[in-house]
Amino acid sequence: MHEMSIVMSILDMAADRARAADARVINAIEIEVGGLAGVELEPLRFCFQVARRDIAPEAELIVHEIPGRGRCAGCGSEAAMDFAWAVCPDCGEVGLEVLQGRELRVRSLSVD
Amino acid sequence: MCDTCGCGQPGEAVTFRKPGDHRSGHPHDHHHHHGHDQDHEPPHDHDHEHGSRQLAVEQDVLQQNNLLAERNRGWFAAKGILALNLVSSPGSGKTTLLERTIADLGAEFAVSVVEGDQQTLNDADRIAATGAPVIQVNTGHGCHLDAAMIRRAVDELDPAEKSVVMIENVGNLVCPALFDLGESAKVVIISVTEGDDKPLKYPTMFAASDLCLVNKIDLTPYVDFDLDRCEEAARSVNPKLEFCRLSATTGEGMDRWYDWLRARREA
Numbered sequence: 001m002h003e004m005s006i007v008m009s010i011l012d013m014a015a016d017r018a019r020a021a022d023a024r025v026i027n028a029i030e031i032e033v034g035g036l037a038g039v040e041l042e043p044l045r046f047c048f049q050v051a052r053r054d055i056a057p058e059a060e061l062i063v064h065e066i067p068g069r070g071r072c073a074g075c076g077s078e079a080a081m082d083f084a085w086a087v088c089p090d091c092g093e094v095g096l097e098v099l100q101g102r103e104l105r106v107r108s109l110s111v112d
Numbered sequence: 113m114c115d116t117c118g119c120g121q122p123g124e125a126v127t128f129r130k131p132g133d134h135r136s137g138h139p140h141d142h143h144h145h146h147g148h149d150q151d152h153e154p155p156h157d158h159d160h161e162h163g164s165r166q167l168a169v170e171q172d173v174l175q176q177n178n179l180l181a182e183r184n185r186g187w188f189a190a191k192g193i194l195a196l197n198l199v200s201s202p203g204s205g206k207t208t209l210l211e212r213t214i215a216d217l218g219a220e221f222a223v224s225v226v227e228g229d230q231q232t233l234n235d236a237d238r239i240a241a242t243g244a245p246v247i248q249v250n251t252g253h254g255c256h257l258d259a260a261m262i263r264r265a266v267d268e269l270d271p272a273e274k275s276v277v278m279i280e281n282v283g284n285l286v287c288p289a290l291f292d293l294g295e296s297a298k299v300v301i302i303s304v305t306e307g308d309d310k311p312l313k314y315p316t317m318f319a320a321s322d323l324c325l326v327n328k329i330d331l332t333p334y335v336d337f338d339l340d341r342c343e344e345a346a347r348s349v350n351p352k353l354e355f356c357r358l359s360a361t362t363g364e365g366m367d368r369w370y371d372w373l374r375a376r377r378e379a
Contacts, residue, residue: 002287085349
Protein backbone atom coordinates (compact mmCIF):
# COMPACT_ATOMS: atom_id res chain seq x y z
CA MET A 1 0.00 0.00 0.00
CA HIS A 2 2.63 2.56 -0.92
CA GLU A 3 -0.19 4.26 -2.83
CA MET A 4 -1.13 6.13 0.37
CA SER A 5 2.39 7.58 0.69
CA ILE A 6 2.18 8.61 -2.95
CA VAL A 7 -1.21 10.27 -2.45
CA MET A 8 0.04 12.15 0.62
CA SER A 9 2.98 13.44 -1.43
CA ILE A 10 0.66 14.53 -4.23
CA LEU A 11 -1.61 16.37 -1.79
CA ASP A 12 1.36 18.04 -0.03
CA MET A 13 2.82 19.14 -3.32
CA ALA A 14 -0.52 20.47 -4.56
CA ALA A 15 -1.23 22.31 -1.29
CA ASP A 16 2.18 24.02 -1.38
CA ARG A 17 1.68 25.18 -4.95
CA ALA A 18 -1.90 26.33 -4.32
CA ARG A 19 -0.99 28.33 -1.21
CA ALA A 20 1.96 29.91 -2.97
CA ALA A 21 -0.52 31.14 -5.58
CA ASP A 22 -2.97 32.40 -2.93
CA ALA A 23 -5.62 29.90 -3.97
CA ARG A 24 -8.59 29.25 -1.69
CA VAL A 25 -9.47 25.75 -2.75
CA ILE A 26 -8.14 23.06 -5.09
CA ASN A 27 -10.80 21.75 -7.44
CA ALA A 28 -8.75 19.25 -9.36
CA ILE A 29 -5.27 17.77 -9.46
CA GLU A 30 -3.95 16.52 -12.76
CA ILE A 31 -1.29 13.80 -12.58
CA GLU A 32 0.66 11.62 -15.00
CA VAL A 33 1.15 7.95 -14.16
CA GLY A 34 3.29 5.75 -16.36
CA GLY A 35 2.45 2.11 -16.90
CA LEU A 36 5.89 1.17 -15.50
CA ALA A 37 5.77 3.49 -12.46
CA GLY A 38 4.88 0.71 -10.03
CA VAL A 39 1.64 2.37 -8.97
CA GLU A 40 -1.80 0.84 -9.24
CA LEU A 41 -4.52 3.29 -10.21
CA GLU A 42 -7.40 1.73 -8.33
CA PRO A 43 -5.79 1.95 -4.85
CA LEU A 44 -4.38 5.34 -5.81
CA ARG A 45 -7.87 6.70 -6.52
CA PHE A 46 -9.26 5.04 -3.41
CA CYS A 47 -6.54 6.55 -1.19
CA PHE A 48 -7.09 9.94 -2.78
CA GLN A 49 -10.81 9.85 -1.88
CA VAL A 50 -9.92 9.02 1.71
CA ALA A 51 -7.02 11.45 2.13
CA ARG A 52 -8.17 14.66 0.42
CA ARG A 53 -8.82 17.39 2.99
CA ASP A 54 -7.82 20.87 4.11
CA ILE A 55 -7.41 22.99 1.02
CA ALA A 56 -8.58 20.14 -1.22
CA PRO A 57 -11.68 18.69 0.49
CA GLU A 58 -13.44 17.67 -2.69
CA ALA A 59 -10.72 17.77 -5.28
CA GLU A 60 -11.01 15.60 -8.34
CA LEU A 61 -8.05 13.44 -9.35
CA ILE A 62 -7.47 13.53 -13.11
CA VAL A 63 -5.11 10.78 -14.21
CA HIS A 64 -3.27 10.77 -17.53
CA GLU A 65 -1.97 7.27 -18.14
CA ILE A 66 1.29 7.05 -20.07
CA PRO A 67 1.87 3.68 -21.71
CA GLY A 68 5.25 2.03 -21.29
CA ARG A 69 7.54 2.13 -24.30
CA GLY A 70 11.10 0.89 -24.73
CA ARG A 71 13.97 0.47 -27.15
CA CYS A 72 15.96 -2.70 -27.69
CA ALA A 73 19.70 -2.29 -27.09
CA GLY A 74 20.34 -5.16 -29.52
CA CYS A 75 18.42 -4.25 -32.69
CA GLY A 76 17.24 -0.72 -31.89
CA SER A 77 13.57 -1.36 -32.52
CA GLU A 78 10.95 0.22 -30.28
CA ALA A 79 8.12 -1.66 -28.62
CA ALA A 80 5.29 -1.22 -26.15
CA MET A 81 6.15 -2.39 -22.64
CA ASP A 82 3.56 -3.67 -20.19
CA PHE A 83 6.21 -4.67 -17.67
CA ALA A 84 9.69 -3.42 -16.83
CA TRP A 85 11.28 -6.69 -18.04
CA ALA A 86 9.92 -6.86 -21.59
CA VAL A 87 11.47 -9.01 -24.31
CA CYS A 88 12.17 -7.42 -27.70
CA PRO A 89 9.44 -8.63 -30.09
CA ASP A 90 11.83 -8.35 -33.05
CA CYS A 91 15.07 -10.01 -31.92
CA GLY A 92 14.12 -11.66 -28.61
CA GLU A 93 16.69 -9.80 -26.51
CA VAL A 94 15.65 -9.52 -22.88
CA GLY A 95 15.56 -6.12 -21.23
CA LEU A 96 14.42 -3.07 -23.19
CA GLU A 97 15.66 0.40 -22.29
CA VAL A 98 12.66 2.32 -21.02
CA LEU A 99 11.81 5.39 -23.13
CA GLN A 100 8.60 6.32 -21.34
CA GLY A 101 6.27 4.92 -18.71
CA ARG A 102 8.12 5.60 -15.46
CA GLU A 103 6.38 8.96 -15.00
CA LEU A 104 4.79 9.79 -11.68
CA ARG A 105 4.24 13.52 -11.82
CA VAL A 106 1.85 16.23 -10.75
CA ARG A 107 1.14 18.12 -13.97
CA SER A 108 -1.19 20.93 -12.87
CA LEU A 109 -3.94 22.09 -10.54
CA SER A 110 -7.28 23.74 -11.03
CA VAL A 111 -7.91 26.17 -8.18
CA ASP A 112 -10.22 28.94 -7.03
CA MET B 113 7.89 12.29 1.11
CA CYS B 114 5.59 11.42 3.93
CA ASP B 115 7.03 8.38 5.70
CA THR B 116 3.68 6.91 6.49
CA CYS B 117 1.82 4.45 4.48
CA GLY B 118 -1.54 2.76 4.44
CA CYS B 119 -3.36 4.66 7.14
CA GLY B 120 -2.36 8.31 7.11
CA GLN B 121 -0.78 8.08 10.54
CA PRO B 122 1.34 11.06 11.58
CA GLY B 123 5.10 10.89 10.98
CA GLU B 124 5.68 10.73 14.73
CA ALA B 125 4.46 7.12 14.71
CA VAL B 126 7.78 6.07 13.17
CA THR B 127 10.30 5.36 15.94
CA PHE B 128 14.08 4.97 16.05
CA ARG B 129 15.45 2.92 18.92
CA LYS B 130 18.62 1.17 19.95
CA PRO B 131 18.64 -2.01 22.04
CA GLY B 132 18.44 -1.18 25.76
CA ASP B 133 16.87 2.13 24.84
CA HIS B 134 13.55 2.49 26.65
CA ARG B 135 12.17 5.54 24.95
CA SER B 136 9.12 4.48 23.03
CA GLY B 137 7.27 6.38 20.39
CA HIS B 138 8.78 9.55 21.82
CA PRO B 139 7.37 12.54 20.04
CA HIS B 140 10.59 14.50 19.69
CA ASP B 141 11.61 16.42 16.65
CA HIS B 142 12.73 13.62 14.43
CA HIS B 143 9.93 13.55 11.95
CA HIS B 144 11.02 15.03 8.72
CA HIS B 145 9.47 17.81 6.82
CA HIS B 146 6.28 17.47 5.05
CA GLY B 147 6.22 20.15 2.48
CA HIS B 148 3.58 22.17 4.27
CA ASP B 149 2.56 23.57 7.61
CA GLN B 150 1.06 21.08 9.98
CA ASP B 151 -1.27 23.67 11.43
CA HIS B 152 -3.47 24.49 8.56
CA GLU B 153 -5.54 27.58 8.75
CA PRO B 154 -9.00 27.12 7.38
CA PRO B 155 -9.45 28.39 3.86
CA HIS B 156 -10.06 32.11 4.03
CA ASP B 157 -10.99 34.75 1.56
CA HIS B 158 -8.46 36.98 -0.04
CA ASP B 159 -9.47 40.07 -1.82
CA HIS B 160 -8.16 38.82 -5.12
CA GLU B 161 -10.44 37.82 -7.94
CA HIS B 162 -12.04 34.41 -7.81
CA GLY B 163 -12.78 32.06 -10.64
CA SER B 164 -11.12 28.79 -11.59
CA ARG B 165 -7.57 29.02 -12.82
CA GLN B 166 -4.98 26.50 -13.80
CA LEU B 167 -1.61 26.28 -12.02
CA ALA B 168 1.28 24.39 -13.61
CA VAL B 169 3.19 22.11 -11.21
CA GLU B 170 5.25 19.67 -13.33
CA GLN B 171 6.90 17.99 -10.36
CA ASP B 172 7.90 14.39 -9.79
CA VAL B 173 5.90 12.86 -6.93
CA LEU B 174 8.85 10.90 -5.58
CA GLN B 175 11.16 13.86 -6.08
CA GLN B 176 11.59 14.57 -2.39
CA ASN B 177 12.45 10.96 -1.58
CA ASN B 178 14.73 10.69 -4.61
CA LEU B 179 16.60 13.89 -3.73
CA LEU B 180 17.12 12.71 -0.18
CA ALA B 181 18.23 9.31 -1.46
CA GLU B 182 20.82 10.99 -3.69
CA ARG B 183 22.07 12.94 -0.69
CA ASN B 184 22.40 9.70 1.26
CA ARG B 185 24.22 8.11 -1.69
CA GLY B 186 26.68 11.01 -1.84
CA TRP B 187 27.26 10.83 1.91
CA PHE B 188 27.97 7.08 1.75
CA ALA B 189 30.28 7.56 -1.23
CA ALA B 190 32.22 10.35 0.48
CA LYS B 191 32.88 8.07 3.43
CA GLY B 192 33.66 5.03 1.28
CA ILE B 193 30.76 3.17 2.90
CA LEU B 194 29.08 0.27 1.14
CA ALA B 195 25.34 0.53 1.90
CA LEU B 196 23.14 -2.42 0.96
CA ASN B 197 19.36 -2.52 0.95
CA LEU B 198 18.30 -6.07 1.87
CA VAL B 199 14.80 -6.87 0.67
CA SER B 200 12.70 -10.02 0.94
CA SER B 201 9.47 -11.51 2.18
CA PRO B 202 9.14 -11.85 5.95
CA GLY B 203 10.87 -14.98 7.21
CA SER B 204 13.45 -15.45 4.44
CA GLY B 205 16.28 -15.36 6.99
CA LYS B 206 17.66 -11.83 6.59
CA THR B 207 18.51 -11.40 10.25
CA THR B 208 20.15 -14.83 10.54
CA LEU B 209 22.15 -14.01 7.41
CA LEU B 210 23.33 -10.76 9.00
CA GLU B 211 24.21 -12.45 12.30
CA ARG B 212 26.43 -14.95 10.54
CA THR B 213 27.95 -12.40 8.17
CA ILE B 214 28.90 -10.13 11.07
CA ALA B 215 30.34 -13.04 13.03
CA ASP B 216 32.45 -14.19 10.05
CA LEU B 217 33.54 -10.83 8.61
CA GLY B 218 33.44 -8.54 11.63
CA ALA B 219 37.23 -8.71 11.99
CA GLU B 220 37.71 -7.76 8.32
CA PHE B 221 35.57 -4.63 8.26
CA ALA B 222 33.02 -2.87 10.46
CA VAL B 223 29.37 -3.64 9.82
CA SER B 224 26.47 -1.63 11.21
CA VAL B 225 22.81 -2.38 10.71
CA VAL B 226 19.57 -0.48 10.21
CA GLU B 227 16.69 -2.80 11.08
CA GLY B 228 13.30 -2.00 9.58
CA ASP B 229 10.16 -3.63 10.96
CA GLN B 230 6.66 -2.46 11.70
CA GLN B 231 7.04 -3.28 15.39
CA THR B 232 9.42 -4.65 18.08
CA LEU B 233 13.13 -4.44 18.87
CA ASN B 234 13.55 -8.19 18.35
CA ASP B 235 15.81 -8.04 15.30
CA ALA B 236 17.90 -5.19 16.72
CA ASP B 237 18.42 -7.21 19.90
CA ARG B 238 19.70 -10.15 17.84
CA ILE B 239 22.12 -7.92 15.93
CA ALA B 240 23.24 -6.16 19.13
CA ALA B 241 24.17 -9.57 20.55
CA THR B 242 26.79 -9.89 17.77
CA GLY B 243 28.38 -6.64 18.96
CA ALA B 244 27.57 -4.68 15.80
CA PRO B 245 26.06 -1.19 16.11
CA VAL B 246 22.37 -1.31 15.23
CA ILE B 247 19.35 0.94 15.15
CA GLN B 248 15.78 -0.27 14.87
CA VAL B 249 13.35 1.75 12.78
CA ASN B 250 9.77 0.79 13.57
CA THR B 251 7.57 2.03 10.78
CA GLY B 252 4.29 1.60 12.69
CA HIS B 253 1.83 0.75 9.95
CA GLY B 254 4.29 1.65 7.19
CA CYS B 255 5.27 -1.01 4.69
CA HIS B 256 8.71 0.28 3.63
CA LEU B 257 11.68 2.37 4.69
CA ASP B 258 12.24 5.68 2.91
CA ALA B 259 15.26 7.90 2.34
CA ALA B 260 14.43 10.27 5.21
CA MET B 261 14.27 7.38 7.69
CA ILE B 262 17.69 6.20 6.51
CA ARG B 263 19.14 9.70 6.88
CA ARG B 264 17.91 9.87 10.44
CA ALA B 265 18.97 6.29 11.29
CA VAL B 266 22.45 6.74 9.83
CA ASP B 267 22.89 10.04 11.70
CA GLU B 268 22.32 8.12 14.94
CA LEU B 269 24.48 5.15 13.92
CA ASP B 270 27.36 7.30 12.70
CA PRO B 271 29.05 4.46 10.77
CA ALA B 272 32.83 4.51 10.32
CA GLU B 273 34.56 5.28 7.04
CA LYS B 274 35.08 2.26 4.75
CA SER B 275 32.51 0.29 6.74
CA VAL B 276 29.45 -1.60 5.53
CA VAL B 277 25.90 -0.49 6.38
CA MET B 278 23.30 -3.21 6.03
CA ILE B 279 19.75 -1.90 5.75
CA GLU B 280 17.29 -4.67 6.52
CA ASN B 281 14.13 -3.36 4.91
CA VAL B 282 10.61 -4.19 6.08
CA GLY B 283 9.78 -7.76 4.97
CA ASN B 284 7.76 -6.97 1.85
CA LEU B 285 8.52 -7.75 -1.79
CA VAL B 286 6.34 -4.97 -3.19
CA CYS B 287 6.59 -1.45 -1.77
CA PRO B 288 10.33 -1.20 -0.94
CA ALA B 289 11.08 -1.58 -4.68
CA LEU B 290 9.75 1.93 -5.29
CA PHE B 291 11.65 3.83 -2.60
CA ASP B 292 15.29 4.59 -3.25
CA LEU B 293 17.21 4.84 0.04
CA GLY B 294 20.53 5.90 -1.45
CA GLU B 295 21.95 2.38 -1.24
CA SER B 296 24.79 1.09 -3.40
CA ALA B 297 22.79 -2.00 -4.34
CA LYS B 298 19.66 -3.92 -3.51
CA VAL B 299 20.11 -7.52 -2.44
CA VAL B 300 16.98 -9.66 -2.68
CA ILE B 301 16.76 -12.76 -0.50
CA ILE B 302 14.52 -15.72 -1.20
CA SER B 303 14.44 -18.93 0.79
CA VAL B 304 13.69 -22.44 -0.44
CA THR B 305 10.66 -22.65 1.84
CA GLU B 306 8.98 -20.14 -0.47
CA GLY B 307 7.75 -20.80 -4.02
CA ASP B 308 10.37 -21.02 -6.76
CA ASP B 309 8.11 -18.90 -9.00
CA LYS B 310 8.32 -15.92 -6.64
CA PRO B 311 10.50 -13.91 -9.05
CA LEU B 312 7.64 -14.10 -11.56
CA LYS B 313 5.03 -13.18 -8.97
CA TYR B 314 7.00 -10.19 -7.63
CA PRO B 315 9.08 -9.20 -10.65
CA THR B 316 9.58 -5.53 -9.79
CA MET B 317 11.79 -6.33 -6.81
CA PHE B 318 13.86 -8.91 -8.67
CA ALA B 319 14.23 -6.47 -11.58
CA ALA B 320 15.52 -3.76 -9.22
CA SER B 321 18.10 -5.94 -7.44
CA ASP B 322 21.78 -6.62 -8.21
CA LEU B 323 22.21 -9.81 -6.25
CA CYS B 324 19.84 -12.62 -5.27
CA LEU B 325 20.68 -14.76 -2.25
CA VAL B 326 18.86 -18.09 -2.24
CA ASN B 327 18.82 -18.99 1.45
CA LYS B 328 18.08 -22.12 3.50
CA ILE B 329 19.50 -24.52 0.88
CA ASP B 330 20.08 -27.03 3.70
CA LEU B 331 16.30 -27.54 3.58
CA THR B 332 16.06 -28.36 -0.15
CA PRO B 333 15.70 -32.14 0.45
CA TYR B 334 12.48 -31.48 2.37
CA VAL B 335 10.76 -28.97 0.12
CA ASP B 336 9.48 -28.78 -3.43
CA PHE B 337 11.75 -25.94 -4.55
CA ASP B 338 13.72 -26.14 -7.78
CA LEU B 339 16.83 -23.92 -7.48
CA ASP B 340 17.47 -23.87 -11.22
CA ARG B 341 13.85 -23.02 -12.01
CA CYS B 342 13.94 -20.18 -9.49
CA GLU B 343 17.10 -18.69 -10.95
CA GLU B 344 15.78 -19.07 -14.47
CA ALA B 345 12.60 -17.23 -13.46
CA ALA B 346 14.62 -14.45 -11.82
CA ARG B 347 16.89 -14.12 -14.88
CA SER B 348 13.87 -13.75 -17.13
CA VAL B 349 12.95 -10.53 -15.29
CA ASN B 350 16.56 -9.40 -14.74
CA PRO B 351 19.23 -10.92 -17.00
CA LYS B 352 22.02 -9.20 -15.03
CA LEU B 353 21.02 -10.61 -11.63
CA GLU B 354 23.79 -12.52 -9.81
CA PHE B 355 23.07 -15.44 -7.48
CA CYS B 356 24.50 -17.07 -4.38
CA ARG B 357 22.97 -20.26 -3.06
CA LEU B 358 23.62 -20.49 0.65
CA SER B 359 22.47 -21.48 4.09
CA ALA B 360 22.93 -18.85 6.79
CA THR B 361 22.23 -21.59 9.35
CA THR B 362 24.89 -24.14 8.29
CA GLY B 363 27.25 -21.67 6.58
CA GLU B 364 27.21 -23.57 3.29
CA GLY B 365 27.78 -21.26 0.30
CA MET B 366 28.42 -18.15 2.42
CA ASP B 367 31.89 -17.73 0.86
CA ARG B 368 30.45 -16.57 -2.46
CA TRP B 369 28.37 -13.91 -0.70
CA TYR B 370 31.45 -12.78 1.20
CA ASP B 371 33.46 -12.59 -2.02
CA TRP B 372 30.70 -10.48 -3.57
CA LEU B 373 30.78 -8.17 -0.53
CA ARG B 374 34.57 -7.83 -0.70
CA ALA B 375 34.46 -7.07 -4.41
CA ARG B 376 31.74 -4.44 -3.88
CA ARG B 377 33.72 -2.78 -1.12
CA GLU B 378 36.69 -2.46 -3.46
CA ALA B 379 34.58 -1.13 -6.32
